[in-house]
Amino acid sequence: MLKLLLSLVFLIPLCFMSNMWWLVQGFLFLLTFMFLISNLGLIFFGNLSYFMGCDVLSYGLILLSLWICSLMLMASESTFRLKNYEGLFMFMIIMLLILLYLTFSTMNLFMFYLFFESSLIPTLFLILGWGYQPERLQAGVYLLFYTLLASLPLLVAIFFLYSYEYTLCFFLINKVNIVHIIWYLALILAFLVKMPMFLVHLWLPKAHVEAPVSGSMILAGVLLKLGGYGLLRFFKILLISGFFYNFVWVGISLVGGVLVSLMCLRQTDLKALIAYSSVAHMGIVLGGLMTLSYWGFCGSFTLMIAHGLCSSGLFCLANISYERLGSRSLLLNKGMMNFMPSMTLWWFLLSSCNMAAPPSLNLLSEVSLLNSLVSWSWTSMLMLSLLSFFSAAYTLYLYSYSQHGKVYSGVYSCSMGVAREYLLLFLHWVPLNLLILSSEPCMLWL
Secondary structure, eight states, rough: OOHHHHHHTTHHHHTTTTTTTHHHHHHHHHHHHHHHHSSSTTOOOBSSOOSSSOOOHHHHHHHHHHHHHHHHHHTTTTHHHTSSHHHHHHHHHHHHHHHHHHHBBBOOOHHHHHHHHHHHHHHHHHHHHOOOOOOOOHHHHHHHHHHHHHHHHHHHHHHHHHHHSSSTTTTTSSTOOOHHHHHHHHHHHHHHHHHOOTTSSSSHHHHHSSSHHHHHHHHHIIIIIHHHHHHHTTTTTTTHHHHHHHHHHHHHHHHHHHHHHHHHTTTHHHHHHHHHHHHHHHHHHHHHHHTTTHHHHHHHHHHHHHHHHHHHHHHHHHHHHHHHSOBBTTTTTTHHHHSSSHHHHHHHHEEEEEEHHHTTTHHHHHHHHHHHHHHHOOTHHHHHHHHHHHHHHHHHHHHHHHHSOOOOOOOSSOOOOOOHHHHHHHHHHHHHHHGGGGGGGHHHHO
16 A cells, blocks of 8 residues: 555655646556556455555545545646646645545544545635635635535544543444444544535535536545445444434435435526535435435445546536636536537437446446435435435436527537547546446445
C-alpha cells in the first residue's frame, strides 16, 4: 500500500513543471490500473503495511477515488487551456487523492478521523479557488461548518473507545458492543452529515452548484462515500444499539428521499437537480445500511460505487453544456438534441443509469437495497415505491427538458463535442455497466 502512496507523493513536483497536465493524468491512469490488477482476490485485509491495509470495501473505494481523480483532470481541460493556475489545481487534486487514499486504507480509527477531516481542505480550496459564482464563499463556509460541527463528537467518542478498549485497530475492536445512546450518536453523526442525510443535507446542493466541474465530480463521486464507508466500518461495534435506534434514521432517509425527489422536479438549474438527486440516492443507501442486514450492507456498498460513477458523469455532461452556452439554466439548455446531437446519446445513457435501468450497476444495488428494506419492515414499501417512481420522474424531466423542445435562439446552430469529452463520458459509463458482469466482489464481500 505504501508503494502507491509514494508514487502519488512523487507526482507532486510534476504538478509545478510547465506543460505536465497530460503527463500527470496519464500517470494517474497508470497507477489506477496497477492498483486494479495488484489486489485481485482479496477477502480479508491484505497488502498490510505500516498502518495501512486493504480489504474489499477499501479496495472498491480507493479504485473509485483514483478513477474519478484521473477523470477530473480530463474534464477540467478549460483550466489548463485558460492557464488558470493549473499547477496549483493539479496539486490540489493530487493532495485530495492522497488524503482519500489514506482515509480508505488506514486501519487505525484515529488516523481515519484525521484523514477523513483533512480531505475537506483541498475540496474547500477547489470550490473557493476555481468555482464560478461569488456565492462560493458561502458554500465553502456551509461545507466546512456542517461537517466540522458534527465530527467533533466523533473524535471524543474515538478517544473514549480507546480508554475502554486500549486499541484503535479496526479488526481488534469488533467484539465491543456499545449500547449507550450518547456514544452511539457521537460515533454516527459525523457520517450522517457527510452522507448527507436529509435534514443535514443543505451544504451539498450549495457546494455542488458553486464548485467547478472537478469539485462536483469528486464531491459526488467520492466525498459522499466517506460517510457510507465510516458507517460500514463502525456498525461492527454498534450492532446492539443499532437494533434499538436505527429505525429513526431509516424513517428519516426514506421520507427525506421522497421529499428531495419532489424538490428535484422543480429545479431549473442542471447542477442543482443532479445534486439533489444525489441526496435522494444516498437516502436509500443510508436506509439499506441501517437495516444491518447482509443485503443492505452489500447493496449500499454497490450503490455507492455505482452512484459515484453515474453522478460524476452527469456533472460532466452538465459542464459540457455550460461551457458551450454559458448557463446551467434549463430554460436556456433546451433542444440540445438540435445543438449537440451526439451528446444526446450520452445524456440518455447516463440518465438511464441514474434511474437504475438495466444493465447498470445501479439496478443490482437498488434491487438489493429494496430487498433489505422490505424484509426489514414491509411498511417501507410505500416510501420505496414513491422513491423509485419519482427517481424515474425527475431523471426523465432532466433528460427531456434539456434534450427536446425548441432550441434557444441565442446559441449557434450546431456544436459537436470533442474527442476528449466523448472519452470522458465513455470512461464513466463503461465501468458502470460492465461491473454488473462481475458483481461478486461488490455483492459477496462480507
